[in-house]
Amino acid sequence: MKKFYSLLAGSLLLTSALQAQQIEYNPGSNHGNKFEQLGSTLLADPNMYRSASGAPGPKYWQQKADYDIVAKLDDDKQRLDGTETITYYNNSPDALTYLWLQLDENQHKKDGDNAKIEESKMQDKMSLRQLQGIMGHNLDLGNHIVSAKDAAGNNLKYTINETMMRIELPKTLAPGAKFVFKIAWWYNISDRSTIGGRGGYEYFPEDKNYLYTMAQWYPRMAVYSDFQGWQNKQFNGRGEFALTFGDFKVAINVPADHVVDATGQCSNYSQVLTSAQYQRWQKAQNSHKEPVEVVTLAEAKKALQGHATTRKTWNWHAENVRDFAWVSSRRVVWDAMATQIDGGRKVMAMSVYGPEAYPIYRRYSTKVVAHTVKTYSKYTIPYPYPCATSVEASNGMEYPMICFNYGRAEKDGTYSEATKNGMIGVVIHEVGHNFFPMIVNSDERQWTWMDEGLNTFCQYLTEQEWDPTFPSNRGPAYKIVDYMKLPKNELEPIMTNSENIQRFGPNAYAKPATALNILRETVMGRELFDYAFKTYAQRWAFKHPTPTDFFRTMEDASAVDLDWYWRGWFYGTDPVDISVDSVKYYRLNTKNAQVEGSYDRAQFERNLTNISTTRNKEAGMRSAVEADTALQDYYSKWDRFAATPATDKSYKAMYDALSPEEKKLYDSKNYFYEVSFSNKGGLPMPLFIEWTYTDGSKQLEKIPAYIWRHNEFNVTKVFAKTKEVKAIKLDPYRETADINEGNNSWPREYTPTRFELFKQQNTIRGASTGGNPMQEARKTNP
Structure with missing residues (x-):
């Protein structure tokens, strides 16, 4: 990547994705647009904080925030009360007069803007959640700030603007x-099934x-960062979080019969667990093949019967993390096993789940967690934390170190293959987020693809290493085709703010994951890509990268110019x-008179034949020369x-006049094929050509994307072959996401497709979906 720098002041990364999309150096031309360098228009200027290579600069800095929190869960009122002490370190070169905090629970406030900005439509069938989205609710939700004080106990002036809170220093x-x-502070915990949101509670009426x-x-x-100052864009529910690294000390007070798991490590298991449970926890430390149930299914079912009146406090600590989350319930199983990372370092892989998830989670979840941290560690950095937990929470x-997933069995303990695969996929995805963005800490609010896209790409690699027959939905190039062929007014660039994306999944997850997979398999090759991708993860672990840092690092570590690709x-x-x-x-x-004469004769006769001569002959018309033989001569x-x-x-004289090299070329009997290609879609890509010869053999040939640099719409290239060609096919392995395979072949190939009509059904996330042969087999063979 050439490092041309803009003269514009400041270091903001972008103006807007739409403007960036329209920038052309040479408008109206067939070249000089798609292969121009990004530096002078689309990338932020390098500086002492972020270098032109994509690495952190010599004066890179970032803030730190440490938390000491005490929280109390009221299981009768579904309320959470808390106090926290924050120690904020100003590592920036700037003097600050105020601080910004996020109050994300204010997303649920009944009078907040979040409830007003989404479109809505009436349908023949409406769910409670849909109707509440239209009517709103009358619940007392959102953060209630009781007080804000400095270390000496003096009141601090603060202002709350929707989901943001400004503290005046x-x-x-x-x-x-x-x-x-x-x-x-305190707030009433919301019901995720009706109110929505990331956190909250789920109620189980069967056991109350x-x-x-x-x-x-x-x-x-x-x-607060070098590239944008305060990130105080409001939380509207979709765009996730930009957060500061720090250390956490958290005391969580819950009913005594609850089991708690959380970010980090618990320092008082010996006090909050029973003697038997604590012994199982010790056993799990050395169990490397099978998870140990620290809290068993029998204990979880027994806990469902009661309702403790006493309470316990679970003490947690976590170092160098950007956030802290936890789960609490009396109706959960907890299992754990040890896995080894980076030459023997132990990481505890764990799962927490209810009885309804037991048949599938007990078998798979913790082993999938272990597989995920090991596989991601191979492609990025060794997993640095002591544990990773998967919680089944629909x-x-x-x-x-903790994530919430889905995947529940039927009441008879069976589950469909779709539920199994969906559960494995989501566990890999959410555990994988430990790497992007929990460690490589990009700003999810601005650039969703930097965590979701990179993570989905690694998820694809991990799924295929779990089971080569795993039906990965995102990653293979051909699976993004339906999205990319949509009308332009239904699309937006990947470099689009999270809240402005129409089709969130394809844009922020699938397309960037596909783009990275194509880079790895098709454009760069595995060796160059893997080295550069790992370099990016190493450079920006526990830091705040931007898209510019990623783009520059991938080129800097590979010596591959990818500006056209970005x-x-x-x-x-x-x-x-x-x-x-x-x-x-x-x-x-051939310089053979007989062979060349036959060829010239065929060409001559072909040129003499046209529609007029054909119809004259069919009409029996005789020419003057045919009618009067006197007109015929030698x-x-x-x-x-x-x-x-x-x-x-x-001909012999011409052949004898050739040099030995020229004679060798003539004797090789080469075939030459002049092939014309057109770029109908507009996105230049390498040409992958499969040649099929008349003897049945095949050959795959790759032409780099740079062939389009002089004409971005049409190119012609001559290929010399030693055998006669029967057919040509572009992109035979479907690795470029070509949206129209019908024009990829010569001669043209037409492949019929089949379809069926089906009735759409709505299902709850995490419930068993698709056919359930396991259930049918049990009915047949009880």
């Missing part, structure tokens, strides 16, 4: 200084118990549609193409 916070303050998944539950420091959300795949909406338009076949003159019967001693001598 009593005096300027100088570079290198720290500020300690305390916040007391709750499962609490506590996320975004405490006032959290917003990020949900899908990620936090440091421009097309990340800043644009053009699809891939490359067509084989025509094929012309050429042979060298040339009327002369065979101008017949081989004669003179022509033989002439």
Whole structure:
């Protein structure tokens, strides 16, 4: 990547993705647009904080925030009360006069803007959640700030703007200084099934118990960075979080019969677990093949019967994390096993799940967790934390060392294959988020693809290493085709703010994952890609990267110019549609009079034949020469193409005049094929050509994407072959996401497809979906 720098002041990364998409250096031309460098228009200027290589600069800095939190869960009122002490370290070169915190629970406030900005429509069938989205609710939800004080107990002035809270500092916070303050707060926990959101509770009416998944539950420091200052964009529910690294000390007070798991490590298991449970926890430390049930299914079912009146406090600590989440319930099983990372370092892989998930989670979840941290560690950095936990919560959300997933069996204990695969996929995905963005800490609010896209790409690699027959939905190039062929007014570039994306899954998850997989398999090759990708993870672990840092690092570590690729795949909406338009076949003159005469005769006769001569002959018309033989002379019967001693001598003389190298070329009997391609979709890509020869053999040939640099719409290339070609096919392995395979072949191939009509059904996330042969087998063979 050439490092041309803009003269514009500041270091903001982008103006807008739509403007970036439209920038052309040479508008109206067929070249000089798609292959121009990004530096002068689309990338942030390098500086002392972020280098032109994509690495952190010599003066890179980031803030730190440490938390000491005490929280109390009221299981009768579904309320959470908390106090926290925040120590904020100003490592920036800037003097700060105020601090910004995130109050994400305010997303649920009945009078908040979040309930007003989404479109809605009436349908023939409406769910309670849909109707509440229209009517709103009258619940007392959102953060209630009791007090904000400095370390000496003095009240701090603060302002709440929707989901953001500004603390006015009593005096300027100088570079290198720290500020300690305390916040007391409470909020009513929301029902995730009706209100929605990432955290909340799920109620189980059959046993009258709750499962609490506590996320975004405490006032959290917003990020202050070198590239944008305060990240205080409001939380509207989709765009996730930019957060500051720090150390956590958290005391969680819950009913005595609850089991708690959380980010980090618990320091008082010996006090909160029973003697038997604590012994099982010790056993799990050395169990490397099978998970040990620390809290058993029998204990979970027994707990469902009671309702403790006493309470316990679970003490947790976590170092160098950007967030903290936890789960609490009396109706859960907890299992654990040890797995080894980076040459023997132990990581505890664990799962927490209810009885309804037991048949599938007990068999798979913890082993999938272990597989995920090992596989991601291979492609990025060794997993640095002491544990990783998967919680079944009919949900899908990620936090440091803990994530909430889905996947429940039927009441008879069976489950469909779709439920099994969906559960394995979501566990890999959410555990994988430990790497992106919990460690490589990008700003999810601005660039969703930097965590979801990179993570989905690694998820694909991990799924295939779990089971090569695993039906990965995102990653293979051909699976993004239906999205990329949509009309342009239904698309937006990957480099689009999270809240502005129409088709969130394809845009932020699938397309960037596909783009990275194509880079790895098709454009760069595995060796170059893997080295560069690992370099990015190593450079930006526990830091705040931007897209510029990623793009530059991938090029810096590989020596592959990818500006054209970022421009097309990340800043644009053009699809891939490359067509084989025509094929012309050429042979060298053989210098054999008889062979060349036959060829020239066929060409001559072909040129004499046209629609007029054909119809004259069919009508029985006789020409003047045919009617009057006196008009015929020597040339009327002369065979101008017949081989004669003179022509033989002439061809022999021409052959003898050739150099040895030229004679060798003639004797090789090469075939030449002039193939014309057109870029109908607009997105340039390499040409992968499969040649099928008349003897049945095949050959695959790759032409780099740079062939389009002089003409981005049409190219012609001549190929020399030693065998006669029967057919040509572009992209035979479907690795470029070409949206129209019908024009990829010569001669054209037409493949019929089949379809069926089906009745759409709505299912609850995490419930068994698809056919359930396991259940049918039990009915047949009880």
